[in-house]
Amino acid sequence: MDESVIAGMDAAELRRYLDFVLYHYRVADAFWFLGVAERCGQPVAESLNAQVWERAGRLGARAIVQRLGVREKGLAGFVAAQRLYPWCVLLGYQFTQTPDEVVLRVPRCAVQQARLDRGLGEYACKEMHQREFASFAAEIDPRITVECCFAPPDPHPAECTCEWRFRLAGAGPQMGADG
Secondary structure, three states: OOOHHHHOOOHHHHHHHHHHHHHHHHHHHHHHHHHHHHHHOHHHHHHHHHHHHHHHHHHHHHHHHHHHOOOOOHHHHHHHHHHHOHHHHHHOOEEEEOOOEEEEEEOOOHHHHHHHHOOOOOOOOHHHHHHHHHHHHHHHOOOEEEEEEEOOOOOOOOOOOEEEEEEEOOOOOOOOOOO
């Protein structure tokens, strides 16, 4: 990777560049999905998307641990890592955390909203996110379980596109980074 382009950027330039990279990340994902759906049909696109994001979730969590130093296990480690995941930034994930669980909510999914704005309707993202979140969580701590409260194609309230619950399997206290 050639970092010479960004080496001389100041903080404001780096922020603008990061905004561009995140925007481009979302655009590339969207056009890839739309292209597969057009050529192969919606069910194939959704199936391939689930496969891609299962791997991307696992590799993303691994990179966050290795490159960004998130070492904590358990639910706190999961939330810390998720906050650094590009989709959290892009979609504005909201977290409610208690000692026993984390609830992740997406109040307004920009991806689904873009589809609705273009008359495409929501796509069934539930399976994709189930696999993405499960692989991401397992990379942080294999004890973390994932439960979908609702996500498209499920009916959902207008003020929230999807909601997910994360818990630790088994009983006992969470272990920190040393345990």
